[in-house]
Amino acid sequence: MNKTFLAALALAATYGMACNDSRTAGNVRKDYSGWPAYAGSKDGIRYSSNDQINTGNVSGLRVAWTYSSRDRDSANRTQNQCNPIVVNGTLYGTTPTMKLFALDAATGAQRWLFDPAGEDTASRKDPSRFFKVSRGVAYWESPDGKDARIFYSAGALTYAINVNDGKPIRSFGNNGRIDLTEGLDRENGFHPYIAATTPGIIYKNLLTRGGRVAESVDAAPGHIRAFDVQTGKRQWIFHTIPHPGETGYDTWPDTAAYKKLGGANNWAGMALDEASGMLYVPTGSIGGDFYGARREGMNLFANSLIALDAATGQYRWHFQTVHHDLWDRDLAANPNLVTLHKDGQRIDAVAQITKHGFIFLFDRATGKPVFPIEERPVPQAALPGEKPWPTQPFPTLPEPFARQTFTAADVTDISPEAHREMSERFKTVRFSEMFTPPSKDGAWIFPGFDGGGEWGGAAVDPESAILYVNSTELPWSLTMIDVPPADGQGSTPAKGRHVYNRHCLSCHGPELQGNGSAFPSLRDIGKRYNADQLRRIIDNGRNMMPSFQHIPASEKSRLLAFLLQLDDKAQTAASQKEPVSETITDPYVMTGYNRFLDKNGYPGIKPPWGTLNAVDLNTGRLLWKVPLGEFEALRKQGIPPTGTQVYGGPVVTKGGLIFVASTQDEKIRAFDKHSGKVLWEAQLPAAGYATPAVYMVNGKQFVVIACGGGKIGSPSGDQYVAFAL
Numbered sequence: 001m002n003k004t005f006l007a008a009l010a011l012a013a014t015y016g017m018a019c020n021d022s023r024t025a026g027n028v029r030k031d032y033s034g035w036p037a038y039a040g041s042k043d044g045i046r047y048s049s050n051d052q053i054n055t056g057n058v059s060g061l062r063v064a065w066t067y068s069s070r071d072r073d074s075a076n077r078t079q080n081q082c083n084p085i086v087v088n089g090t091l092y093g094t095t096p097t098m099k100l101f102a103l104d105a106a107t108g109a110q111r112w113l114f115d116p117a118g119e120d121t122a123s124r125k126d127p128s129r130f131f132k133v134s135r136g137v138a139y140w141e142s143p144d145g146k147d148a149r150i151f152y153s154a155g156a157l158t159y160a161i162n163v164n165d166g167k168p169i170r171s172f173g174n175n176g177r178i179d180l181t182e183g184l185d186r187e188n189g190f191h192p193y194i195a196a197t198t199p200g201i202i203y204k205n206l207l208t209r210g211g212r213v214a215e216s217v218d219a220a221p222g223h224i225r226a227f228d229v230q231t232g233k234r235q236w237i238f239h240t241i242p243h244p245g246e247t248g249y250d251t252w253p254d255t256a257a258y259k260k261l262g263g264a265n266n267w268a269g270m271a272l273d274e275a276s277g278m279l280y281v282p283t284g285s286i287g288g289d290f291y292g293a294r295r296e297g298m299n300l301f302a303n304s305l306i307a308l309d310a311a312t313g314q315y316r317w318h319f320q321t322v323h324h325d326l327w328d329r330d331l332a333a334n335p336n337l338v339t340l341h342k343d344g345q346r347i348d349a350v351a352q353i354t355k356h357g358f359i360f361l362f363d364r365a366t367g368k369p370v371f372p373i374e375e376r377p378v379p380q381a382a383l384p385g386e387k388p389w390p391t392q393p394f395p396t397l398p399e400p401f402a403r404q405t406f407t408a409a410d411v412t413d414i415s416p417e418a419h420r421e422m423s424e425r426f427k428t429v430r431f432s433e434m435f436t437p438p439s440k441d442g443a444w445i446f447p448g449f450d451g452g453g454e455w456g457g458a459a460v461d462p463e464s465a466i467l468y469v470n471s472t473e474l475p476w477s478l479t480m481i482d483v484p485p486a487d488g489q490g491s492t493p494a495k496g497r498h499v500y501n502r503h504c505l506s507c508h509g510p511e512l513q514g515n516g517s518a519f520p521s522l523r524d525i526g527k528r529y530n531a532d533q534l535r536r537i538i539d540n541g542r543n544m545m546p547s548f549q550h551i552p553a554s555e556k557s558r559l560l561a562f563l564l565q566l567d568d569k570a571q572t573a574a575s576q577k578e579p580v581s582e583t584i585t586d587p588y589v590m591t592g593y594n595r596f597l598d599k600n601g602y603p604g605i606k607p608p609w610g611t612l613n614a615v616d617l618n619t620g621r622l623l624w625k626v627p628l629g630e631f632e633a634l635r636k637q638g639i640p641p642t643g644t645q646v647y648g649g650p651v652v653t654k655g656g657l658i659f660v661a662s663t664q665d666e667k668i669r670a671f672d673k674h675s676g677k678v679l680w681e682a683q684l685p686a687a688g689y690a691t692p693a694v695y696m697v698n699g700k701q702f703v704v705i706a707c708g709g710g711k712i713g714s715p716s717g718d719q720y721v722a723f724a725l
Contacts, residue, residue, distance in 0.1 A: 032462070032654075035086045035695040038136035038199045039457060039649075043337035044271035046459035046651045048694035052701040053725060054655030058670045058680045064702060064724035065108030069095035072686075072718035073710075077542065079689065080708025080718065081197075081455070081648065083136045086695040090163070094134040096708055096718050098154040100161060105697045108722060112166030116154045119168070119177075132541075135269075135455065135690075136199040138207065139163075140229045149229070151207050153196035156180045158209065160232070173232030180211050183225065183234050185243070190220045190262050191287075193546040198269040198334075198455070201279070203310040205229050208279060210266025214546055215328075216503075217294060217586055219287025221258075222265020224306075226313060236313035240264035240283055240301045247315045248300040261295055263287035264302040268455050269334030271350065272310060273364060279310040280337070280350050280364065284330030290438045290480065291326070291586045293385035298323040305335060305352045305360065307367060317367030321352070321360055323389035326382075326437055327478070328449050329355050333457035333649075340465040340618045342370060351460065351617060353453035353469055356434065357402030358395050361617060371397035371620050382437035383480060383588055392435050397620025401453070401613040402471040406432050406446040412604050414639060422596070422604035429477045438480045438590070446605075448476035449593055456649030456662060456691055461673065465617045468652050468673065470628050470662055472610055472645045474603045475596040480588045481510065496562025499555045502585050503548060509592045512563075519593070526564040534560055601713070602631070603645075610643030612650065612660060612671060626676035629663030647711055649691035651703075661688025661705050664714060668692070668705055668723075686710075686717025700724055 032041060032049040040046050053061065072078050073096065084093030091105040102111040132155055141148040148163040149172075156179055160172035168176030180194045191214040200209040206226040213220045224238040241258045242249035249258075263286040271280045286295045286302045300318070303325045307316040322329040336351045350364040361370040375391040382388050403410075411422050430441035437443075451472055458469040483501050500512075507519040514521035525534070538556055541547040548556075560566075596604040603609045607627065614623040629644035648662035652673055661668040666687045670680040686709035693704050704722040709715050 030462075033696055035084075035693040036139060037085060037201075038083055038138065038269060039334055039691070040651065040693070042201055042272040042274060044269065044334040044457065045336050045338065045462060046457065046649055046691060047462060048651060048653045050653060050694060050696050050701045051655035052696070053653070053657065053703070055657060055672055055679060057725060058655075058657060060725050061670070061680055061682070061703070061723045062725075063682075064722045066685075066722070067103055067108040067110065067720045069099060069101065069718045071095050071097045071099065072708075072716040076710055076714070076716040078708065078716045078718070079133050079710035080706045081133045081135045081690045082706045082708075083649075083691040084693050084704065084706065084720070085137060085139060086693060086697070087139050087163075089697050091693075091704070092137050092139070092150055092163075093706065093720065094137065094152065096710070096716065098132070098134060100137065100150065100152045100159075100166070102163070102166060103720075105695065105702070106700070108720070114159075114161055114166040114168075116157070116159065132195045133197050134199075135197055138199045138202050140202050140207070147230070151200060151202075151229070153180075153199070156194045156196065156211070158196055158200070158207075160229070172230065173227075178227060178232045180209065181220070183237070184221050184223055185237060185239065186221055186259070189218075189260070191216060191218045192220065192550050193541075194220050195546075197267055201270045201272050202229065203272055203274065203277070203279065206235055206310070208270065208310065210270070210281070212267040213262055213265045214287065215289050217288035219262030221262045222283065224266055224281055224308070224313065226310075238281075238306070238308055238313045238315070240266075240306075241286070242300065251297055251300050253296045257295065261286055264299070268330070268332050269457070271335040271337050273337055273348075276365070277310045278316065278364065279308045280335045281306045281308060282331030282333070282335060282352060284332075285322075285325035285328060288586055289325070289328045290478065290590050291383060291386060291588045292324055293387070294586070295324070296387050298389055299325065303329060303331060305331065305350070305362070307364070319360065319362060319367060319369075319393075321354055321358070321393060323392060324387075326386075326388065327435070327445055332451060332454050336458055336460045336467065337364060338460045338462060338465050338467075338617060340370070342618055349617070351458070351467060353401070353458050355447060355449070355451040355453055357400040357404055357447055357452040357471065359398040359401065359467065359615060359617075360393075360395055361398060361620075369395075371395060378435035379431070379433055379437060381439070383439060385587075386437060388437045398467075398615050398617060399620060399622040401469050401615055401622065401625075402447045402451070402611070403473050404434060404446065406444050406475045406605060410605050412598065412602070412606055414602060414607070414634065414642075418598045418600075418602065418604070422598055425596070425604065429479070438478050438588075440480050442477055442479035444475045444596075445478050446475040447472065448474045448595065450645075450647070454647060456647060459650045459652040459658065460617070461652050463654070466623065466673070467615045467617055468612065468650050468658050469615070470610065470612045470646045470650055470660060473605065473643070474609060474645060475605055477594045477596060479591045479594075481591055483585060483587055483589050496558040496560075499551075499559040500562055501589060503551065503559070506590045506592060507545070515592050515594060522563060531560050531564060534563065602634075602642075607642035610646040610663060612658065612676060614673070614676065624676045626671070628660065628669075629665050629667070631665065645712055647689040651692050651694050653694060659692045659694065659703050661690065661692065663687070664712065666709070666714070668703075682723065684717075684721060685719050687714040689714070
């Protein structure tokens with residue numbers, strides 16, 4: 001057994017390294033009557049102690065106000081996933097085109113609007129920021145109350161905005177902003193794409209930030225950084241791919257991994273225990289999601305829940321939920337801090353949901369699991385050069401909130417025709433066991449790449465320690481193919497195809513057929529765009545597509561020639577301007593993010609397809625599960641509610657309610673938190689793929705939701721809708 005394997009096992013089994021065994025957090029009574037931070041509070045539990053709206057009167061909810069930013073994309077490409085915050089009677093949120101606004105929280109009247117497009121040329125350094133999403137903002141106020149500011153990000157740029165007038169605070173960073181592509185302790189040589197989709201978290205005078213990075217092998221490093229809230233200067237950095245001398249460095253067989261690998265980023269948000277000063281950071285996978293020959297080992301600190309000292313960034317403890325991830329199993333939601341009771345003991349705990357339907361639960365001071373977690377052997381047959389990790393962690397409790405097996409017996413039965421169609425397609429993918437390494441024969445990913453649990457996160461009732469989480473139950477397939485080798489002497493069409501295979505195939509498919517609204521077909525794209533328009537899209541990004549401004553001009557020319565099917569003379573002229581690129585690539589690529597949907601767009605598995613779940617964290621037991629959402633066409637056929645794919649999280653209240661939108665049927669609902677019964681629902685102007693905010697202002701309780709749509713074929717919207725009694 002080699003040295004790095006032993007080091008990895010030793011570190012994986014170590015809890016409480018250099019930590020303070022404080023239990024102060026559970027003794028502090030917190031105020032949950034407002035919504036001053038993303039997810040409602042810095043402990044990330046999406047809970048409101050307001051009970052003016054309750055199980056007895058929720059049926060009387062009506063629209064109180066609406067706000068439209070009037071900037072949705074008419075081609076349904078924009079989204080709005082923002083969970084707004086409310087401070088001192090003002091609601092702060094973002095629009096589909098990344099504008100920041102302040103509203104009167106009682107009436108929805110706009111107080112000011114900040115548009116980053118109005119900033120100078122330097123502020124547009126990130127060309128893809130306006131095609132991305134913002135899930136929220138962060139608020140800071142000085143102890144004397146004289147300085148208050150909103151921190152908000154558009155792509156790679158994080159701004160400090162004066163709460164009084166919506167103007168950038170020019171003394172912060174570089175003329176009012178910081179650029180997250182800078183200060184990563186690494187020279188150039190990585191994909192410059194960084195987008196801060198989820199807001200950072202404030203601890204005293206520090207703003208701690210993560211960000212989304214590319215999924216490719218050349219992704220930027222996902223290090224965690226804290227910045228001074230007044231100056232914008234970096235105060236500390238935690239290297240999620242450890243540098244020499246740092247904890248976890250000796251678990252990497254490749255001692256230069258930190259110089260060339262990226263990812264291990266926090267894109268889903270964090271949680272903060274302000275009483276103990278502990279910060280909890282979940283991370284994603286190392287760049288190059290589905291083939292890991294370049295990243296041998298367990299890949300710390302990817303796919304990990306990391307506890308850090310919020311003031312210094314010093315490591316306290318970690319737990320890795322997936323070793324050597326080959327399945328895009330990022331930790332996709334912020335953790336939840338909760339105090340529970342087990343075996344007569346009070347435990348200040350941290351819960352982490354996952355895409356594959358698990359809940360990992362730890363003592364948040366020491367990192368010790370609350371319930372046993374078993375390392376179990378998993379399949380090892382893999383592509384040449386790949387070395388899968390031999391085991392993966394399985395929590396014995398809490399019980400999974402999503403189904404985790406998919407067999408022929410689970411294929412849809414909503415109609416005989418759908419069953420026949422999907423049964424035949426089921427046979428084209430060979431493997432179905434969880435953690436089967438990617439192969440050319442294909443494997444089912446279930447729950448899919450978007451969960452299970454996703455960025456909407458979970459809600460926790462601090463009075464009962466019951467966790468509420470919605471889940472999508474849709475299989476996706478993962479199949480790998482060879483990437484043809486680069487050939488500097490080959491034909492121009494072959495060179496263009498090679499560029500496409502490396503950069504585009506995993507989203508748009510091997511035959512350019514696309515995959516749903518997020519990844520449109522590129523067939524006959526020359527009928528929709530000319531070469532200049534396509535080049536701008538490549539440089540700037542659009543929707544789910546990041547910017548590819550960093551790839552050499554010669555590669556862009558070859559790609560354009562291939563996509564536009566230029567004649568041989570034009571292709572040759574377009575592609576001879578520069579030498580063949582030496583961009584780092586892998587020998588294999590996936591054929592696309594393939595949802596298992598029938599010809600009508602319904603999941604090819606038996607319902608439910610979307611669920612809302614209640615799990616008692618004290619006992620680890622699943623209390624109830626109900627469908628979330630429905631399709632009207634199926635309801636008219638007499639089929640009971642099936643649930644739909646869901647994006648966005650729930651909120652639980654002291655009034656006995658769970659508020660959640662998230663569904664394809666464009667509704668928001670209130671459930672009884674004790675039984676899962678629907679007590680109220682309302683139609684929205686567009687799908688609410690976001691998490692509601694619940695707050696009180698002027699003695700009245702409100703529930704507000706961003707209605708951005710735009711995902712999975714839903715029409716885009718640009719409204720916020722607030723409900724009250």
